[in-house]
Amino acid sequence: MSSTLTSITVPLGQDASEDGLAALLTRSDSPEVGLSWIRRGSGLLGFGEVARFEATGPDRFMLAEQWWRSLTLGSAVTDPLALPGTGPVAFGSFAFSKTSAFASRLVVPELIIGLRDGLLWGTLLSLGEQPTEQELHDAVQLFAPALLSGARAAAPEATAAVVADVKPGSLSEEAWMRAVALGVERIRSGEVEKIVLARDVVAELPAPVSAPEVLRRLACRYRECWTYRVDDFVGATPEMLIQVMGRTAQARVLAGTLDRRDAAEKRDGEDELAFAERVLAGSAKQRHEHQIAIDSLVTALEPFSDATDAHEEPFILELPNVWHLASDVKAELLDAEGHLPSSLALVNALHPTAAVCGTPTLPAGVIIRELEALDRGPYAGPVGWLDAAGNGEWGIALRGGLLEESRARLFAGCGVVEGSVPEVELAETWAKFRPMLEALNITA
Known part of the structure; x- marks a missing residue:
């Protein structure tokens, strides 16, 4: 053949x-x-x-x-x-x-x-x-x-929650919080400005997992995210690493997270969006972490672009489980004698971003390997597609997990800066686990 x-x-x-x-x-x-x-x-x-x-x-x-x-x-x-x-x-x-x-x-x-x-x-x-x-x-x-x-599938029906055993993965909660505290110490010593620490949990379910059902629930509930599957890796990411359509490249940067369940703490007369804006956009720690991520992306794009445009002020991205501090970045790609960089070439230049690794990148990566005790696999790596012309969409593989028979390994991470508190970062990981736990029909 x-x-x-x-x-x-x-x-x-x-x-x-x-x-x-x-x-x-x-x-x-x-x-x-x-x-x-x-x-x-x-x-x-x-x-x-x-x-x-x-x-x-x-x-x-x-x-x-x-x-x-x-x-x-x-x-x-x-x-x-x-x-x-x-x-x-x-x-x-x-x-x-x-x-x-x-x-x-x-x-x-x-x-x-x-x-x-x-x-x-x-x-x-x-x-x-x-x-x-x-x-x-x-x-x-x-x-x-x-x-x-012309027949269309019905929306996923509400079913009884699954009884599942959700266990820590590579590190216990206590060990992971110690890793966050050690990361803060490394930042205060001046080694790095920011690191991103991930953790995993393993869910053992009573029956084989249906990946299409997981995808369907994610696609219906998290419509503003990109719902992905490549083999046994599935999820719904809110973060676009790079999208290339002809000469135009775009990215969505997220850094700064607030659990929507924290809205109970809003002030009298304050709506939820105003609460999120006050806590995220009004936080020096969150703004600092966010600006690091934007600067990292813009710097990596500069060799490939004529001009780069980023929002002067980040906006609040509202998702069912969390609010994020978000910014969209747009660039016009350089045409070098009729040749434009492909989406995958840009992925090679951009990955890993400060949003999922830290800054400076190389020492942050070394510290991550020391503290996480985790092979992230495809988590926080690029996921998406490209065509023969070089166009493509590549998200950062967040809010996802690896599915294997009746077992699911889920991942979540947090940006750690000088003002980070281990208990707060742990709670943030559980907020980020929630999309996949819900898609697996596990209550948490």
Whole structure:
């Protein structure tokens, strides 16, 4: 069989429903969705697999991009839409650390269903003869029959909470708080300005976990986040590392978190949003942590851009579990003799950001490895997709977990600066675990 990548993209009509692609996640009459990238019902879903690349180590991004360029360079593509995300697309998940044993990966699905601005399309890929339009429709009938029948899946029903045993992972709560205190000491000594410390918990469930059900709950409840799945790694991240559409690159920076359950402490006559603005935007500690994250991103983008624009004032991002202090950053990419940096090239330059590692990056990374006692695997690494033109969307893999049969390993982290209090940071991790605990139907 030929090793040439071939594909055909065909419009599938319009979809203005609120659920959009989320309605395809839990169909019992079709194979499971193995790859997902959805926000507000729009995005990309991948079914099946035609090619895969895996790598570890410090060159994982560069090696993945070389593989993708080689695969797509001689590809035979029929794509009348020629939009970002149409034609050949690979979904990816990369390890946070160059020292991680986790295999960073790009996965090319057999069928992609895409939705943007109400336009639905399908892309069928092969490592053989060019697929036909009829073969694409046959694949849609197999993988996503609801698109052709017009039937849509109902919203996830409320079910009884699952009784699960949620245990500490690499560190107990007490040991992790000691690590935070040690991190504060290292900051006060002048070694670094900020570090980000993560922890994990392991949930043992009474029955096998349904990844599509987890995705469906996340996509419906956390519509402002990007709901992702690459193999057994699933979650809903509120943070965009980099989005590239042609010459325009955008990122969403989050640093500063407030548990929404703390709203009980608001002042008389103060609404919840005003409370969040006062506590987050009015906090010197939170503003300092946030500015570190913005400066880190802007500095990393400068070699690739003509101009960079960031909000002068951060805004409050409201999610069901927390409020975040957030800023959007936009850059126009440099065109070097007709060549624009790809989204994956920018990922290589930007990762890890101060929002998930610390600053300065290298000494912060060393301290993280010393204090966390944790291989983060794909947690806080880049997750998303890229197309053959270099467009793509890569989030920071937060609010996620690795699913394995009846076991789920969940991750959460906090930015530690000089004013950090270990007990407060521990409570913040539980607020960040909540999306995945709820999606697993575990009460916490």
